[in-house]
């Protein structure tokens with residue numbers, strides 16, 4: 001029998017997605033955990049020292065369990081592809097009043113963050129962009145942390161289970177931000193991603209461990225739907241971006257209150273991600289190679305200039321397909337409201353189904369009438 005996981009003990013089966021690149025704060029993670037959900041700190045793009053500070057601050061705000069999310073490093077891209085892309089951007093960078101950033105490869109301070117989290121364990125360490133080696137997972141188990149791995153395809157789910165993951169974060173193609181794939185391979189991307197409900201069913205057929213559903217979930221009804229499809233909890237990202245506790249940039253907040261369509265792009269970071277369509281995304285998506293994090297560093301000054309000048313056309317406006325349904329509420333209130341809505345939605349679904357077949361047959365025999 002498997003031992004009890006954090007997911008079994010949540011008062012509300014709602015997980016705050018890690019939101020790297022600005023929006024994630026200790027205040028947001030703590031508010032979600034304090035409301036009975038499960039809050040994540042995003043470690044992506046942060047040096048280990050900054051993560052340590054955020055962890056410390058979170059611990060002053062909540063005694064409830066929280067998680068930390070790490071980016072699994074990939075491998076360097078061919079420099080020619082990066083140089084060719086940089087040449088395309090030069091004029092626009094100049095117009096924005098900045099130089100392009102140095103397109104360097106790095107591993108996001110992987111080893112130092114692992115050591116930090118082993119020395120100061122959290123309830124859950126989740127991984128995105130790959131599956132850590134079984135030895136790394138074992139080390140987290142030894143210090144009492146659960147390990148969750150994000151997956152976008154059934155093959156990835158099989159690998160994560162084989163490596164010892166305790167739970168899978170099943171990310172549908174609707175999701176805002178980066179696609180969690182183990183490898184961003186344009187040649188293998190012929191499917192355009194698998195939608196969440198399809199993916200949950202496909203992964204469930206392969207993996208007998210708890211699943212956390214994520215991608216395009218913005219309402220209690222959608223939380224009810226993924227629970228009915230076998231998920232242990234729903235992980236929401238975009239839905240929390242408008243909360244006052246999130247450090248979402250002003251231009252991003254404004255775009256989330258609007259109605260432009262979303263699209264997948266590598267233009268900002270060199271890794272496939274979903275954002276609200278804007279000038280930069282439309283102009284450069286066709287040219288951008290798979291080169292992460294080189295392009296992330298290359299475009300960072302332009303994005304920063306866009307945020308500072310209030311020009312949303314230069315900024316990566318990450319958002320899932322249902323972003324228009326986002327609410328501007330304190331995070332704790334949002335968790336409670338979504339929990340209530342999910343309960344009501346499941347009740348309604350149950351009423352739609354009516355009583356089990358043998359109960360209905362029994363009623364027929366007894367002559368009882370259904371209303």
Ligand SMILES: Cc1cc2nc3c(=O)[nH]c(=O)nc-3n(C[C@H](O)[C@H](O)[C@H](O)COP(=O)(O)O)c2cc1C
Nearest residue numbers: 017018019020128175176177215216237238318320
């Ligand atoms: C602004 C933003 C930042 C994100 N950062 C991370 C991250 O650091 N790590 C991660 O695993 N997923 C990240 N994601 C993806 C989420 O984990 C999740 O898959 C996604 O938000 C689900 O779709 P939704 O946004 O429609 O709820 C991010 C998503 C957004 C919108």
